[in-house]
Amino acid sequence: MKKKTLSIKNLRFEFKSKTFYRYVFSYLLVFLIPFLFVSFVWYQTSTSSINQQIDLSAKNQLLQARTTLRDNFSQFDLITTQMRYNSLLTEKMATHPYYSSQTTKEIQAYKINSSVIEDMYLHFNDAPDKLFSSKGYLDVSTFIERRYDNFLIDEQALRGALATTVPVIQSVQQLDKDNALGLMFYIVPLTTEEGVIYGSVVYTMKMSDIQRWLDQKTAKVFLLDAKNRLVAASTEEKMPAFMNHPAELKQVLSQETVRSGKDKYRVSVVRDEDFDLTYLALTNSNSALSDVKAVQQGLLGIVLILLASGIAIVFFIGKRQYKPIQELEKLMEQQIGNATSDEESYDIHNIGSQVANFLQENKELHQEIRRQTPHAREQVLRKLLMGRFKDSKEISVLMQAVDVNLYKAGYFVMLVDTRMVTTETSIQNQEFLMSFLDEISGVDYQAYGSEMLSTQAIALLVSFEKGGQPSLIAKEIVAKIVLENVVAPAVGIGGIVHELSMINHSYIEGLAALEYQTLSGSSHKILLYKDIKHSNKNDFGGYPVDEQLKLRQSLQQGDLEIATETINEMVEKGVHEQQTLAGLKLYSYYLLNSISTTGIEIIGKNFYQEAEKIADFSNIFELQKGLLKMSEQICQAVQDNPKNEESQLQKDIFTYLNTHYASRDFSLESVAEEFEVSVSYLSRFIKKESGVTFSKYIQNLRLEKIKSDLVETDTPIKDIIAAAGYYDVSNYTRKFKSIVGMTPGQYREKNR
Structure with a gap:
């Protein structure tokens, strides 16, 4: 079919497009409604004033x-x-x-x-x-x-x-x-x-x-x-x-x-x-009113002239504004091809539909907010900390949408370790800790918390007024936690940033500080990332442990930008600080080992082959190129792995629950260990998605399984109950009667 072409001459006076008519009509409405309303009000007001x-x-x-x-x-x-x-x-x-x-x-x-x-x-x-x-x-x-x-x-x-x-x-x-x-x-x-x-x-x-x-x-x-x-x-x-x-x-x-x-x-x-x-x-x-009416008639003439001028301007503006739509139509034709004979190729609704489909992949956050309205804030904060947002205007709109009000002087991330809760406090206290840190404020700071799935820590996005000091703010928050929860958790604090689009730098530095406490056995409960370089530096061979931990965390989070930045800084530092060729060689292998170790943890043992390919480097700058390539592979693997995406996590968790609920070793802790999340997060997650607690959800699954087997099979009742995961058959028989209103035997007889 021959492609339809439009010349400039034809476009000059062509008004056949429905899209153009809609544009003109909408502008007319925008112009006429207030114009006529104001004219009517003016006439009534002037008449009333004269009277x-x-x-x-x-x-x-x-x-x-x-x-x-x-x-x-x-x-x-x-x-x-x-x-x-x-x-x-x-x-x-x-x-x-x-x-x-x-x-x-x-x-x-x-x-x-x-x-x-x-x-x-x-x-x-x-x-x-x-x-x-x-x-x-x-x-x-x-x-x-x-x-x-x-x-x-x-x-x-x-x-x-x-x-x-x-x-x-x-x-x-x-x-x-x-x-x-x-x-x-x-x-x-x-x-x-x-x-x-x-x-x-x-x-x-x-x-x-x-x-x-x-x-x-x-x-x-x-x-x-x-x-x-x-x-x-x-x-x-x-x-x-x-x-x-x-x-x-x-x-x-x-x-x-x-x-x-x-x-x-x-x-x-x-x-x-x-x-x-x-x-x-x-x-x-x-x-x-005779004299006034003469004036009003003159003004009415002016109003009619303005009306005619306005309509002419509307047509002119409509034609000007329609030009971008024409360009968009051409762009969409290039993307999806020409419209069929039964379609209106210049229909704004079709264009809007195609644009919406085209942009839908980049609007995942908005879809999640609509689906998870009560937890929209946590979603936004989590993705902000992970560096998913780079546009300041978009961040501002999202912060406002989820009712997050921050000070403007500066921002930093404070990581509160929740692993201590598993051994020292109950699940209820762990859930209380997350609820307590969901939003916390002081005289000169405002903080919002989000539990990170892969780190078993609560990340606090802290904003403060001019003059605020992260260490003092962290001490005040920890003091509040101790007052409410008794146990003082380990805390890692990232550096200060002045743009929310850069907050993921502080988040990764906070993770590095938290990991440093684990590796070094530090007695510090609160550690700033900037203080790592001053803490037992010689224990790690004089190498930049702070930046090595930052690099490791950026790779684990799939943040290629920060990983690239950190690799370049570490290479530059090695060139300036290593005085001998042998020292520089050892430093280079230190860098290679840091990245390859992290890559093997994330991708698997096959990644070792990638490290072998660049091990025979001639100088540190050649190594730098290889390290950047390896980092790109690691970050891509992290981004492709959906285990930390809540939408995928939801499917995987409930699939696992529906498959293993009858196991006698089945527990909240075992499921949390399976998916590498904290017990408190898993408990809150299941209740949020299903509307009931974990124990109630499993009880309902087992009950429906028992009911089904009672009606559809001739298996003895005690075997059915045992197969559903219960040890004490007689005790569950009484529980079944309290829930259903009859014993399992009576239920089988009635429903067969």
Whole structure:
């Protein structure tokens, strides 16, 4: 089949790829969702802010109108108070043939104190039918029929108001206009010093003056009395119908918005408790927002332009971002070949699947973390110490993922020997020791432990703050172990490193220090790797024992990098320190023996032949090349050997358990010896993987074997029990009954 080719010209405007469409669609979602959300929030916020400004402006103007009206009413009250002390303003003087003219002049004098007073009238209870004004006196009926004949005044209501004991406000409608307010009465009682009411003062005001106080450019303002009846209005044009219905008005006062016909009004209310009045402002939202809407329309146009520009940019970026996918497609085609006719070769899902499969081999840790979530930290620490991780960013992510928090000043590894536990303490104490060292901290350090399978030791990754000293930290940790566990273990400490990616150097040095204590019979319970060179150096022929042990441990751990580094250092040291040719020759054989011995332990006796091949070297540098080659073989063998990999170890251990559980010599210690792990580790490992203890797991295996043989064979019961690994048949018969609820014989009869 001819391979499909794409030219640059075809790619320039080709938009047929599903992957490209997905890219563009995803970018559009990323752009449009926040863009539309922000636009919506902006619109709602701006509208809400404008409405708040409208309400605030209306309320402020209502407060101003209330203050103006209250000041005028207060002035009327003051005038009324002054009148009661004026001897010329009494009923006797007002009706006197001579002094009545003086009364009229006094009223005129009070009237001019306020520009809003249209006229003022005195009424005395002793002359109930008369009203005295600045123009003389007149009867109440004349007042209604002649003086204000163009207004609809209820005489009975007026007479009732004249007898008031508190100030009263009344509005009067014009006769020639329906529901038109033309006049306002403010009636204030006249009292003596003893509080006895002897009359009242009627202040008349034109509605035009009141409207001037209430007028607003953007709102209609109304003045209501205690019963929600209309007293005054800023304008009588297009007055909402509900203004003449107190019951409806009561509901309107409790709302934020109200509709009247096609218009929608915002409601603002201010109350005057002193005069028992209510100020109501109705703001037409459409007219109030007309200027703002013009601005919003302009902004909306800008938003649409931004939207169009954003979509264009999305397409541009999508096309740019799609280019790496094209390169990845080409790379995957080279790896797996062309897609078949039934496949979409440019499908991002197929690419992702292939990349995932391709990278899966390098993601073993992530798979183990998902499978072994409770023990992820131990897995990460173990692999970090063994030098499996070299990327600092990856290490940082993994440390954070398993909740490992370390100080940044420096790091070192502390190896705690657990072999002493087998002889000096119980398995429970050994398990307690691992649990105790799982995480331990002090004032200036933080440490996390992991039990290493092949070394029978607990490795502590210790981080410390600036100024921390490994020896002092180790002594503090050992003191805590002794306090909790009585026995003081041997401890080997590696050198300090400042990058976690180099921590395996410290780990191998710690192993070397621990091994040195065993080889030398050192009485030191705590030994730093750097102190080995100062400890009994002559006992080992003057050769660098510290580096020889470090080399041995690096080979046993399969760390070629550290092994290579150590070999080069030892060769360089031999060249500089050995003064004679014979000494250098002996030193060279010392190096060859160190590596060949370790190689034979790991690979087998066949490795001796590799050592023989390079034994006939002419100089130490020729030997160096051979040693590096031998080290590479040893490290490769260690890495290929799965016995220390927990996933393989799990299979091997449970296969062994399922095969040998019936052996009478079968025990936790024998299994630990078989797999070269500590008893405590094996106990915890089996419980972690199976959910039950070692003894319970073996008991279940033997029980199922006995049940199966009871049903499927005619073998005597005592032979079946003995074949399952139990010595005391009668004792197990009682145990079988306690577990199953019947004897082995009854079980055989029931299930056959």
